[in-house]
Amino acid sequence: MSVEVVRKDPSDHPSCTHGPTLLFLKHVGSSKERFYACSACRSRKDCSFYLPESNIRKYNKNKWKERQKQFVSAVNHHDKLAVLREIRSLPSQQRLLCYSCDTLLKISEKGKHDGHSLLETISDHQLDHPLEILPALEQDEKEAQYLFSQASVDTIVSIFKNLGLSNIICIGTPKIHEHIQNNCEDMSSILLDFDKRFHNFYPPTQFGWYNLFNHHFFLQEAKEVFEEYLKLHSFSNVTLIMDPPFGGRLEPISISLETISKSLQKYHGEEHNLLIFLILPYFMEPHVSNYIPELKICDYKVEYKNHSDFQNGPEGKKYGSIVRIFTNAELSLVKLPEYGYKYCKPCNKWVSKENTHCAKCNNCTSKNGSTYKHCSLCKRCVKSTWQHCKQCKRCALVDHTCKELEFTRKCFHCQGEGHKRAQCPLLLCSEISDAEMRTKGGKRKRKDTSEIGTKRKKRTKKMRKS
Numbered sequence: 001m002s003v004e005v006v007r008k009d010p011s012d013h014p015s016c017t018h019g020p021t022l023l024f025l026k027h028v029g030s031s032k033e034r035f036y037a038c039s040a041c042r043s044r045k046d047c048s049f050y051l052p053e054s055n056i057r058k059y060n061k062n063k064w065k066e067r068q069k070q071f072v073s074a075v076n077h078h079d080k081l082a083v084l085r086e087i088r089s090l091p092s093q094q095r096l097l098c099y100s101c102d103t104l105l106k107i108s109e110k111g112k113h114d115g116h117s118l119l120e121t122i123s124d125h126q127l128d129h130p131l132e133i134l135p136a137l138e139q140d141e142k143e144a145q146y147l148f149s150q151a152s153v154d155t156i157v158s159i160f161k162n163l164g165l166s167n168i169i170c171i172g173t174p175k176i177h178e179h180i181q182n183n184c185e186d187m188s189s190i191l192l193d194f195d196k197r198f199h200n201f202y203p204p205t206q207f208g209w210y211n212l213f214n215h216h217f218f219l220q221e222a223k224e225v226f227e228e229y230l231k232l233h234s235f236s237n238v239t240l241i242m243d244p245p246f247g248g249r250l251e252p253i254s255i256s257l258e259t260i261s262k263s264l265q266k267y268h269g270e271e272h273n274l275l276i277f278l279i280l281p282y283f284m285e286p287h288v289s290n291y292i293p294e295l296k297i298c299d300y301k302v303e304y305k306n307h308s309d310f311q312n313g314p315e316g317k318k319y320g321s322i323v324r325i326f327t328n329a330e331l332s333l334v335k336l337p338e339y340g341y342k343y344c345k346p347c348n349k350w351v352s353k354e355n356t357h358c359a360k361c362n363n364c365t366s367k368n369g370s371t372y373k374h375c376s377l378c379k380r381c382v383k384s385t386w387q388h389c390k391q392c393k394r395c396a397l398v399d400h401t402c403k404e405l406e407f408t409r410k411c412f413h414c415q416g417e418g419h420k421r422a423q424c425p426l427l428l429c430s431e432i433s434d435a436e437m438r439t440k441g442g443k444r445k446r447k448d449t450s451e452i453g454t455k456r457k458k459r460t461k462k463m464r465k466s
């Protein structure tokens with residue numbers, strides 16, 4: 001079974017509470033099913049919308065409009081801003097945050113929040129750094145909020161500075177936004193994120209409640225503010241950085257990026273190209289080349305604070321974080337830290353220090369962060385742990401089963417070439433879940449994350465422990 005997203009602008013699709021739905025195409029054996037489902041929530045317990053394309057006439061637009069209204073009614077950004085201003089005027093001991101109600105409070109209101117989960121005493125620093133007091137949302141089917149390490153934030157911001165980029169659209173990158181707001185006087189940023197808790201801490205000019213899979217703004221005003229941001233800033237120094245939730249689909253992301261790029265061109269001329277920094281695991285490269293071919297992979301290993309697979313050093317994977325930056329910025333100008341990286345003259349770009357230049361391939365060929373070796377029979381570089389197998393006529397792991405390899409030239413799951421099922425980006429989450437189960441000595445069992453509506457175990461707590 002496999003599920004694809006039909007790559008088209010979703011703005012005329014039926015909407016759930018999270019904006020226009022996506023049209024999915026499910027193959028089961030030789031039969032196909034086309035249906036609309038939520039763009040943001042991969043589990044039906046988070047959003048129940050499901051409508052076969054053939055039943056489109058049964059879509060109850062008014063019912064869903066009403067639900068949308070209700071969904072956003074709890075948020076009035078201007079009221080939240082007024083509360084923030086009042087809270088700022090109080091001494092820190094008189095400030096509270098109610099996690100249960102998702103609101104800042106004065107100490108005099110505490111009685112109304114009896115039994116709620118409260119944070120008492122909030123410093124100015126904490127009000128300016130909400131990520132230090134908001135617990136990361138780690139539900140993989142929805143938010144999957146994994147935060148960059150400070151070293152990665154510093155590197156990314158210094159890449160922007162080197163390129164003369166000073167106005168930054170932060171989509172799903174609250175840490176970059178927070179850093180710029182607090183530390184970079186000569187830069188501006190606007191955060192677009194699905195996490196509505198940021199309404200409590202940023203004014204409408206700095207935060208918009210947004211769904212990146214359908215370019216949907218939950219509040220009309222946020223849409224207007226964003227358009228104004230695009231209008232206001234000169235094209236040459238605007239850039240966009242996006243770190244989508246883990247396992248998020250590239251087809252809809254590529255459409256949202258196109259929409260933003262066109263909007264910017266509308267204001268500043270068609271000759272310009274929006275600079276994009278998209279953060280994804282390295283093995284998404286074939287998919288990125290497919291959907292957003294102008295983005296090239298940069299060797300920088302993006303590190304996260306709260307996910308062990310995305311860390312360098314002893315805590316992380318053997319060869320460091322698996323996450324990279326994909327960008328259409330000129331790679332020769334994307335300068336990486338001297339510690340851990342080097343400039344490769346023939347490639348005219350910065351690469352990880354383990355990545356050796358292969359004269360035969362005329363490239364720095366490592367993908368996973370280890371040093372690769374050239375195989376003259378395969379005529380390409382391969383992982384150093386691989387050896388050429390005469391029977392399979394290709395390089396493979398020393399202990400592979402030859403017969404198995406024959407069947408894995410194409411990915412079993414998405415039928416794509418260039419990776420096997422185990423590396424299939426669409427199965428990424430379940431792959432990690434598998435690895436986890438194996439290390440825990442559990443039985444190997446794979447689940448399909450792209451399967452809409454299947455019940456998936458919450459792994460968030462487990463992941464935090466691992």
Ligand SMILES: C[S@@+](CC[C@H](N)C(=O)[O-])C[C@H]1O[C@@H](n2cnc3c(N)ncnc32)[C@H](O)[C@@H]1O
Pocket residue numbers: 040142143144145146147148171172173174175176192193194195210211212213243244245246
């Ligand atoms: C993997 S985290 C990235 C955080 C980033 N590494 C940082 O430190 O700033 C994904 C982010 O995307 C946001 N997000 C999740 N689903 C989203 C959606 N459908 N639209 C927009 N943002 C979304 C999450 O709230 C979270 O902030």
Ligand SMILES: [Zn+2]
Pocket residue numbers: 016017018019038039040041047048049
């Ligand atoms: Zn939905």
Ligand SMILES: [Zn+2]
Pocket residue numbers: 098099100101102112113116117
């Ligand atoms: Zn409360």
Ligand SMILES: [Zn+2]
Pocket residue numbers: 344345346347348356357358362363364
């Ligand atoms: Zn090179």
Ligand SMILES: [Zn+2]
Pocket residue numbers: 358359360361362365373374375379380381
């Ligand atoms: Zn080579």
Ligand SMILES: [Zn+2]
Pocket residue numbers: 375376377378379387388389393394395
């Ligand atoms: Zn070989």
Ligand SMILES: [Zn+2]
Pocket residue numbers: 389390391392393396400401402403405
């Ligand atoms: Zn073999």
